[in-house]
Amino acid sequence: MKKHHPGRWGFVFILPWLIGFLLFTAGPMIASLVLSFTRYDLNTIHFIGTKNYERILFDEPLFWKSLQVTVTYAFFSVPLGIAGSLGLALMLNQKVAGERLFRTLFYLPSLVPSVASALLWSWIFNADNGLLNYTLGLFGWGGVEWLADEKYTLGAFVVMSLWGIGGGRMIIFLAGLQGISESYYEAARLDGASAWRQFRNVTLPLLSPVMFFNLILGVIGAFQVFTQAYIMTAGGPNNATLFYALSIFRNAFEYFKLGKASALAWVLFLILLAITGIQFWASRRWVHYEGEAKS
Amino acid sequence: MKKAPLLVFLILLSVVALVPFVWTVSTALKDDQEVFAFPPRWIPETIQWGNFQKAWTALPFTQWVLNTLVITIACTIGQMLTGSLVAYGFSRFKFKGRDTLFGIVIATMMLPGQVTMIPVFMIWRELRAIDTYWPLILPAFFGGGAFNIFLIRQFFLSIPNELDEAAMIDGASYLRVWWQILLPLSAPVLATVGVLSFIGHWDDFNGPLIYLNSPEKYTVSIGLRMFQDSYGSETNLLMAASLIHILPTIVLFFFAQRYFMRGIQLSGLGGR
Amino acid sequence: MKQALAFAGILIAALAASNCTTQTDRRIQLRYMAWGNVEQLALEQELVDRFNRKNPDINVRLFKVPQSAYGNKSIVMFASRTSPDVVRVDHFNFPQLADRNYFRDLSEFTETDPEFKAEEFFPLAMQENYSNGKLQALNVLFGGGVMIYNKSLLAKAGLADPYELSKKGEWTTDRALEYGIKLTEFDSNGRPSQFGLGFPNMPFYIGLMYGFGANLLNEDLSRSAMDTPEAAQALQWVADLRWKHRVCPSPAQGANAAFGFETGRLAMEFNYIGVTSRYREKIKDFEWDICPLPDGPKGKSLFVKGNQLVMYRETKHPEAAWRLMKFIVSEEAERFLYIEQRRQSPTRIKLAQSSEFLEPKAPPFNMPAVTESVKSGKVLPIGPRWPEVVTVVGSELDGLFAGRDRDAKVVLQRAHKAVNKLLSEDPGL
Numbered sequence: 001m002k003k004h005h006p007g008r009w010g011f012v013f014i015l016p017w018l019i020g021f022l023l024f025t026a027g028p029m030i031a032s033l034v035l036s037f038t039r040y041d042l043n044t045i046h047f048i049g050t051k052n053y054e055r056i057l058f059d060e061p062l063f064w065k066s067l068q069v070t071v072t073y074a075f076f077s078v079p080l081g082i083a084g085s086l087g088l089a090l091m092l093n094q095k096v097a098g099e100r101l102f103r104t105l106f107y108l109p110s111l112v113p114s115v116a117s118a119l120l121w122s123w124i125f126n127a128d129n130g131l132l133n134y135t136l137g138l139f140g141w142g143g144v145e146w147l148a149d150e151k152y153t154l155g156a157f158v159v160m161s162l163w164g165i166g167g168g169r170m171i172i173f174l175a176g177l178q179g180i181s182e183s184y185y186e187a188a189r190l191d192g193a194s195a196w197r198q199f200r201n202v203t204l205p206l207l208s209p210v211m212f213f214n215l216i217l218g219v220i221g222a223f224q225v226f227t228q229a230y231i232m233t234a235g236g237p238n239n240a241t242l243f244y245a246l247s248i249f250r251n252a253f254e255y256f257k258l259g260k261a262s263a264l265a266w267v268l269f270l271i272l273l274a275i276t277g278i279q280f281w282a283s284r285r286w287v288h289y290e291g292e293a294k295s
Numbered sequence: 296m297k298k299a300p301l302l303v304f305l306i307l308l309s310v311v312a313l314v315p316f317v318w319t320v321s322t323a324l325k326d327d328q329e330v331f332a333f334p335p336r337w338i339p340e341t342i343q344w345g346n347f348q349k350a351w352t353a354l355p356f357t358q359w360v361l362n363t364l365v366i367t368i369a370c371t372i373g374q375m376l377t378g379s380l381v382a383y384g385f386s387r388f389k390f391k392g393r394d395t396l397f398g399i400v401i402a403t404m405m406l407p408g409q410v411t412m413i414p415v416f417m418i419w420r421e422l423r424a425i426d427t428y429w430p431l432i433l434p435a436f437f438g439g440g441a442f443n444i445f446l447i448r449q450f451f452l453s454i455p456n457e458l459d460e461a462a463m464i465d466g467a468s469y470l471r472v473w474w475q476i477l478l479p480l481s482a483p484v485l486a487t488v489g490v491l492s493f494i495g496h497w498d499d500f501n502g503p504l505i506y507l508n509s510p511e512k513y514t515v516s517i518g519l520r521m522f523q524d525s526y527g528s529e530t531n532l533l534m535a536a537s538l539i540h541i542l543p544t545i546v547l548f549f550f551a552q553r554y555f556m557r558g559i560q561l562s563g564l565g566g567r
Numbered sequence: 568m569k570q571a572l573a574f575a576g577i578l579i580a581a582l583a584a585s586n587c588t589t590q591t592d593r594r595i596q597l598r599y600m601a602w603g604n605v606e607q608l609a610l611e612q613e614l615v616d617r618f619n620r621k622n623p624d625i626n627v628r629l630f631k632v633p634q635s636a637y638g639n640k641s642i643v644m645f646a647s648r649t650s651p652d653v654v655r656v657d658h659f660n661f662p663q664l665a666d667r668n669y670f671r672d673l674s675e676f677t678e679t680d681p682e683f684k685a686e687e688f689f690p691l692a693m694q695e696n697y698s699n700g701k702l703q704a705l706n707v708l709f710g711g712g713v714m715i716y717n718k719s720l721l722a723k724a725g726l727a728d729p730y731e732l733s734k735k736g737e738w739t740t741d742r743a744l745e746y747g748i749k750l751t752e753f754d755s756n757g758r759p760s761q762f763g764l765g766f767p768n769m770p771f772y773i774g775l776m777y778g779f780g781a782n783l784l785n786e787d788l789s790r791s792a793m794d795t796p797e798a799a800q801a802l803q804w805v806a807d808l809r810w811k812h813r814v815c816p817s818p819a820q821g822a823n824a825a826f827g828f829e830t831g832r833l834a835m836e837f838n839y840i841g842v843t844s845r846y847r848e849k850i851k852d853f854e855w856d857i858c859p860l861p862d863g864p865k866g867k868s869l870f871v872k873g874n875q876l877v878m879y880r881e882t883k884h885p886e887a888a889w890r891l892m893k894f895i896v897s898e899e900a901e902r903f904l905y906i907e908q909r910r911q912s913p914t915r916i917k918l919a920q921s922s923e924f925l926e927p928k929a930p931p932f933n934m935p936a937v938t939e940s941v942k943s944g945k946v947l948p949i950g951p952r953w954p955e956v957v958t959v960v961g962s963e964l965d966g967l968f969a970g971r972d973r974d975a976k977v978v979l980q981r982a983h984k985a986v987n988k989l990l991s992e993d994p995g996l
Contacts, residue, residue, distance in 0.1 A: 009469050010388025014396065017381040017444060020437020025403055028414035032406070039995040042646050043667040055996050091305060096298050104549045105309045108316050111544050113498055115519055115635075116537040119530060120315050123331075127817040128759060129825040131318070131335055137758065148817055148969040166312060168491050172446065175483035179453060209449045217442065220404050231635065235958075237965035248409050253642050254954045256663065258410070260996060265410040272405035289452045327849050331825040353605045417647050425649060500636070505643050508598070508630045508651075520633030524604040 036262035045259075052263035063264070065239050066247040073154060073243070074222035077161040082214055084165035089173035090203075103174070106166025118231040122147065125156050147233055150240035157241060160228065169214050176210035177203070208287040216279055220272060244268055323347070323534035330530050343531070350536040354518045355510070362428075363514040364543075366503075367496040369432045374439030374492045375485055381438040382447035383473045387459065397448075404441045408501075416505060426508045431499075435492075443488050450484040451477060486554035494544050515540050592626065595887045598651035600630040600644075602637035606844070610908055617903075618894045625887050645669045645879075652882040653891050655707065658695055659953055661875045665698035666951040670877040672701045676889045683893060689941050691871050692914040698951075705896050708841070708904075709873030710911040711940025712771050712860055714743075715828055715843070715931070716835040719853035720761075724749050729835075730858040730933045740778060740804055740868075743835070743861040747814035750834035762826050763814040765836030766968075767805055769957060770947050771860070774870040776801040777945055778863020783960065784986070788950035791986035793960075793979045797865065802967065803975035810970040818968045828855075840937050841911050847929055857931040859939055869944035873914070912937045952994060959985045 039048045056063045092103050112120070124131045125146035136142040146156045184202045193201065204211075226245040229235060235242040235250070248268070252261035317337070322330055323346055325339040351357075385397050419430040438444055458480070459472045467475070478485065500516040507513055519540065522533035601611045608631045615629045630651055632640050638660065644650040645664065656664055664670070673696075677683050685693055692706040716729060726746055732738040747763030754760040767775055773783055779801035785792045792798065808815045816826040816833070826833045829849045837860070846855065860868035876895055878888045894900055896914060905913040906923050913919045919941065925934045950956075963982035966972040 007388055007390030007393075010384045010390045010393065013384025013388070013469075013473075014381045014438075016377040016436065017400065017438030018396070020434060021399070021403065024415060024418060024434060024437070025411075027418065028411035029403075029406055031414040032410040035410070039993070041667065041995045042642070051996065088308075091301060094298065094301060096302055096305060100549065100552055102305050102309060103552055104545065106312055107548055108545065109312060111494065111498075111541040111548075112316065112319060113516060113519055113537050113540060114500070115523055116319060116534055117315070119523075119533065120319060123318075123825070124315065126825055129331070129334075131314070134334060137756070145817060145969050148965070149971060150965065150969070151971075163312070163315065168494075171487050171490065175450075175487045178483045179450065206453070209453055213446060213449045216401070216445075217404075223405075224407055236962060237969050238962045238971075245407055245409065248407055250954075250958070252409050253639055254958075256642075256667065257995060258413070258646075262410045265407050269402075269406045273402060276401060276405070328830065331827065331830055413643060413646050416643050416649075420647055420649055501639075504632070504636050504640055509628070510631050517633060520635055521603075521605050521608065521631075524607070524634050529604070 032262040032265060035259050036266050038259045040257075040259040040262075042256045042258060048259070052260045053267070055260065056263055056267060062239065062242065062247065063267075066242045066244045069154060069240065069242055070223055070225070070244040073157060073161075073225065074219055076158045078215070078218040078222055080158070080162060081165055081169065082211070082218060084162060085167075085169040085214070086173050086207075086211070088166055089170050089177055090199075092170075093174060093177045103166075106170065108166075110164045110167030114227045115231065118228055121156075121160050121228075122232055148237050150236075150238045153233060153237060153240045157225075157228065161225075169218070172210055172214060173207070176207050180206045205288045208283075209289060212279070212283050212287045216276055219275055219279075223268060223272060319534050320538065322531055323538050325531050327531065346531050346535040347539060350522075350532040351539060353532065354521060356515060356518055356536070356539075358511060359513050359515045359518055362512060363497060363516075366428055366431050366514065367493055369428075370435035370496045371489055371492045373432065373435030374443050375489050376439075377436050378439030378443035378488060379447050379478060379481065379485065380473065381444050382451055383477060385444065386448045386451035387456075387472075400438075400441045400444055404445075412505070419506065425506060426512065427506075428512070430506045431496075431502050435496075439488075439492070443492065446488060447481065447484055450481055454480055482554050486551050490548060490551050493547060497540075497544055594624055594626040595884050597625055597627045597653070597884055597887050597891060598630060599627050599653045599891060600632060600641065600651040601655040602632045602634045604634070607910070610904065610910065614895060614900055614903065617900075618891055621894075622887075622890060625890065627891055648881060650879040650881075652879055652884060652888045654877050654879060656704075656875050656877055658872050658875060658947075659949060659957075661695070661704065661877075662698050662949055663951045663953060664877075665701075665703050669880055670703040671880045671882070671885065672703060673705070673878065673889075673892075674702050676885075676893075677702060680889070680893070687916060688896075688914045689916055689919070691941060691944065691946060692873060694946060695871075695873055696875060704875035704877045705892050706873040706914045707876050707895060708911040709871065709914045709941060710840050710937060711869055711871045711944045712774050712837060713840055713857045713936050713940065714835055714860055715838050715846070715855060715857050717828070717831065717833070717853055717855050719855075720750060720831070720834045721746070726750075728858075729861075730856060730936060733859050733862075733936070736862065738858060738861050740775065740861045740863050744804070744808070744812065744814070746835065747808060748812055751812075751814045759813070759816075761832045761834065762816050763834050764808055765826075765828065765833055765838070766809065766815045766818045767837040768818065769961065770870060770872065771837040772802065772805050773947055774860050774868040774944075775805060775863060777870060778860070778866060778868030779804070780863070780865030782948060784948040784950075784956070788948055788952075790990060791983045793983040793986065796976075799976040799979050801863065802964070802979060806967045806970075806973075806975055809968070810973065839911070840909070840931070843931055844909055847909075855930055856933050857936050858933060859936045867943065869940040870947055871941055871944040872947055873911075912941050952990065955989055956986055959989055 036052055037047060037049060039046045039051070088106055092099055092106070096102065127133060127143070127145045127148060130146070132146065133142040133144060136144075144152055146152050180203065184206065185198055188198045188202050224245045225243045226249065229241045229243045229246050230249070233241045235246050244264075248261050248264045251257045251264060321337055321339060324342045324344070326341070326343050329336065329339055385393065385400070419425055422429070424430050434440070454477065459476050462472050462476050498516055499514070500520070503514040503517055507517075519533060519536055522529045522536065599615065601608070603611060611631070612629055615627045619625065619627055641650070641654060641656065645667070650669065677685060688706070689709070692709045695706055696702055696704040714729065718728070721728070726749060729738050729742075729746070732742065743764065750761065750763030751759060752761040776782060776798060779797045781795050781798035781801050782792045784790065809818065828836045828838070829846055831853050840857065843857070862868060876892050878885065878892060882888050898915060898918065901913045901915050901918050902923075904910045906918065909927070913924060918924055919938050925938065927934060960982050963978055963985060967975055967978045972978050
C-alpha cells in the first residue's frame with residue numbers, strides 16, 4: 001500500500017523548489033549574511049564583527065526613521081487595502097449586470113506600468129496644478145504641497161496604494177469566494193441567517209486562509225515598497241518616504257556600503273520573520289482549514 | 296431588482312477608480328502642448344491618434360513585444376506547473392522537516408532582493424548565461440517562487456482530503472491525483488496564479504535590465520523607461536506606449552476571469 | 568497537452584536562438600554602455616556606427632540603458648566584473664567609482680599617443696577627469712548651467728534682454744528676482760497662471776552659492792562650508808523665490824512639467840544647454856534664448872559639469888577601447904554631437920570658439936553664454952562621497968524648499984553639522 005510511505009513522495013514533489021532554493025537562493029542568502037559582518041565597499045573587504053549591526057541599531061537615526069516610515073505605511077495601507085479588496089471582491093462576486101466588465105475596470109489600475117503611474121500620480125499630487133488641488137480648489141480648499149511637505153507625503157503614498165485594491169489581492173479574494181460552496185449559504189439561509197450573519201459565519205471563516213495569505217503578503221509587500229518612492233520622491237521630503245527597501249538600495253547601490261546594506265537586510269529579515277511567526281501563531285485562532293494533512 | 300443599488304454603487308466606484316486611468320488615455324491622445332494644460336482638459340482638442348504610431352516606431356517595440364511574450368509565457372507555464380506540484384507536496388504529505396522547509400519557503404520572500412542581487416548575478420555569470428533569457432525564465436521552473444507555492448497551498452488546503460483519498464482507493468497514483476483531481480478543482484487559483492504571473496513578468500523591469508545587454512533582446516518595460524529623462528519626459532508617448540503595452544494583459548484578464556468564476560461545487564464531490 | 572508541448576518546443580527554439588551569437592566574425596568585439604532617452608541613444612548609435620565603419624577591425628556594440636536605472640545596472644556590472652569595455656558615467660558618480668579602482672589609468676595612452684593632445688581641451692573639462700591624481704577618463708557631454716528665457720514674454724513685459732545685461736555685468740540675482748516678480752501672473756482665483764522663474768534645483772543652487780561667495784564643501788572636500796552667512800544668504804534667496812515672492816513653481820520632484828518651459832507658462836528657467844534640442848522641436852509659438860546664470864553679490868554663479876568616458880580596468884582590448892574613446896572626443900564626433908546636434912558644449916577649445924558653434928542658425932543664439940561658463944565656471948564639489956553628501960544636504964533643504972522651515976541659517980547649521988558628522992565617519996559604515 002502506498003499509504004505507508006506518503007512522506008517520501010511529498011519530498012519528491014517539493015524537489016523542484018528545493019533544487020532551485022539550493023542553487024539560487026541559499027548561496028546568495030549566506031553570502032549576504034557573511035557580508036553583513038564585513039566592511040565591503042565594492043573594492044576592499046574586511047571582517048569587522050558586529051559593527052554594522054551596532055551602527056544600525058545605535059548610531060543611525062535614518063534606520064529608525066525608515067522603520068517608522070515603513071511601519072506607519074504598513075499600518076494604514078495593509079488593513080485599508082485588505083478591507084477594500086475584500087469589499088470589492090464581495091461586490092463583484094454578486095451576479096450583477098456587466099460583472100466581467102467591472103472586474104476588468106477595477107483591475108485596470110494595477111496594470112499601468114510603474115513608470116507611467118509614477119508620472120500620473122506626480123501630476124495628480126502636483127501642488128500648483130495637480131488634479132487633487134484643483135478639485136479641492138473648487139471647494140475653496142487646496143494649496144497643499146502633497147509631495148514636497150513631509151506632513152502629507154506618506155499619506156499620499158497610502159492613497160496611491162489604495163488605487164490598487166482592485167488588483168491581485170482582489171482576484172485572490174474573488175477566487176477564494178468562488179471556492180465557497182453555495183450549499184453552505186443555503187444551509188445558513190434555511191436556518192434563517194441574515195446577510196450579515198451569513199458573511200460572519202460562512203464567508204469569513206471559509207475565506208480565512210485567503211485572508212491570512214493576503215495579510216502575510218501585504219505586510220511583506222509593505223516592507224518592500226521601493227519603485228514609487230524611488231521614482232517619485234527619492235525618499236524625500238526630509239526622508240518622509242524613506243522606505244526600508246529604499247534605504248537598503250541606497251546603502252548598497254548609491255553609497256556602496258554593501259556590508260551595511262546586508263546587515264540592514266538581515267535586520268529586516270528578522271523583523272519580518274518575527275511578525276510572520278506571530279501571525280502564523282495567531283492564525284491558529286482564526287484561520288480555518290478543511291483539508292490539511294493530519295496524519 | 297434588488298441588485299440595482301449595488302450596480303449604481305459599483306458604477307460610482309469605478310468612476311472614481313478610473314479617473315487616473317482615464318487621464319492616462321487622455322494624455323496619450325494629446326499633443327505636446329496640451330499635455331499639461333490647466334485647468335485639466337479631459338478631452339483633447341484634436342485627438343492625436345498618431346501618438347500611438349509615433350511611440351511604437353520610436354523604438355523597436357515589435358521585436359521587444361515578441362521577446363517579452365516568449366519570456367512571459369515560459370515563466371507562466373513554469374510557475375503554474377511546478378508551483379502546483381510543490382504545493383501538492385507541501386499540502387498533502389506529512390514528511391520529516393516539512394514545516395521547517397515550508398517555513399523556509401515563506402522566509403525567502405522576506406529577504407529583500409537588493410542584497411542578493413549581486414551574488415545571484417555572479418552565479419549566472421559563472422553559468423555563462425548573461426545576456427540570455429535563462430536567468431529570467433529558469434527560476435520560474437523551480438517551484439515558481441514562494442508567492443505561488445504559498446497561494447496554491449492555501450487553496451489545496453481548503454479542498455477536502457476525502458477527494459484524493461477516494462481516488463487513491465480507486466488505484467490512482469499520486470501524480471494522477473495531482474493532475475486529475477487537484478488541478479481541475481483548482482481552476483480558480485491556477486487562473487489567478489497564471490494571470491498574476493503573466494502580468495508580473497510582462498511588466499518586470501529589473502530582471503531584464505540587469506541580465507540583458509543586447510538591445511535586440513530587450514523587453515518592452517525597458518523601452519518604456521527610455522521615454523523618461525531628466526530634461527522632462529515624453530509624457531504623451533510614454534502613456535501611449537504604456538497603453539499598448541497593457542493591452543494584451545487587459546484582454547487576458549477579461550477572458551481569464553471566466554476561470555475565476557467557474558467555481559468549485561465542493562458539495563457535489565465531497566459529500567458534505 | 569499537445570499544444571503545450573508544441574509551444575514548449577517553440578520556446579526552447581527561441582531560447583536557443585537567444586543564446587548563440589554568430590561567431591564567424593574575426594573583428595575585436597568591444598562593448599560600450601551609455602544611457603539616454605530615445606533620441607540621445609540614437610545619437611550614440613550613430614557615433615558607434617561611424618566608428619565601426621572607420622575601423623573595420625573592431626565591432627563596437629552599444630548597450631542602451633534608460634537613465635533611471637543606469638546606476639543600478641552599471642554597479643552590478645562593475646561589482647561582478649562583467650563591465651563593458653568603455654562606459655559613460657555621470658560626473659556625480661565618477662569620483663566614487665574611480666575610488667573603487669574600476670577604471671584604467673589613461674596616462675599610458677595619453678602620454679604615448681601622438682594624436683591625443685590634452686591642451687586642445689578646456690582645462691576645466693580635463694580637471695574633471697582626474698581622480699586621486701590619476702587621469703581616469705575623458706570628458707563628454709560637458710557644459711555649464713545656463714538660464715533659458717522666453718523672449719516673447721520678456722518683450723511683452725517690457726523687460727530688457729538679460730543676455731545684453733549680462734554683457735554689461737548687470738544680470739544679477741537682484742535683477743533676476745525683479746524679473747521673476749514682474750513675470751509671474753495669477754488668475755482670477757489667485758492661482759498662479761504663469762511663473763517668472765523655474766526653481767533652481769541641485770546643482771543650480773550650488774552655482775548660486777558660488778555667486779554669493781559660498782560653497783557646499785571646503786576646498787579639499789573634507790568638511791562642510793555651509794556655516795557661512797554667505798551660504799545662508801544664497802539659499803535664503805532660493806527659498807524666498809517660492810515662499811516669499813511666490814515667483815516659481817513647486818520644487819517637488821517631477822512635478823514641474825505643468826509649468827515646463829515649453830508650455831510658455833514659465834518665463835525663465837535654470838537648465839543645461841542639452842535640453843534645448845527638445846525645445847527646438849517642441850516650441851513653435853514663442854521666441855526664446857539663453858543667458859548666463861545671474862551674478863551674485865560676490866561674483867559669478869557659473870559652474871560646469873560633464874560626464875566621464877572611462878575604460879574598464881579589466882578590458883581585454885585596451886588598445887581598441889582607447890581608439891573608441893579617442894573617437895568619441897575627436898573633432899569629427901564633437902562636431903556631430905555638439906555643433907550639429909547641440910547636445911552639450913564641445914570640450915575642444917577650438918570647436919567651442921568656432922563660428923559654427925557660436926553662430927548657429929536655430930535657437931538658442933546666445934552661445935557665448937555657454938562658452939563663458941565652460942571657460943570660467945567652477946567645478947562642483949563632487950568627491951567620492953558625493954551621493955551621501957547630497958542626500959544629507961538634500962533632506963535638510965527639503966524643509967526649507969517646502970516652506971516648512973523659513974530660516975535658511977538654521978537649516979544650514981543643521982546641514983553643516985550633519986555633513987561634518989558624515990565626513991568624519993568611516994566611509995564604509
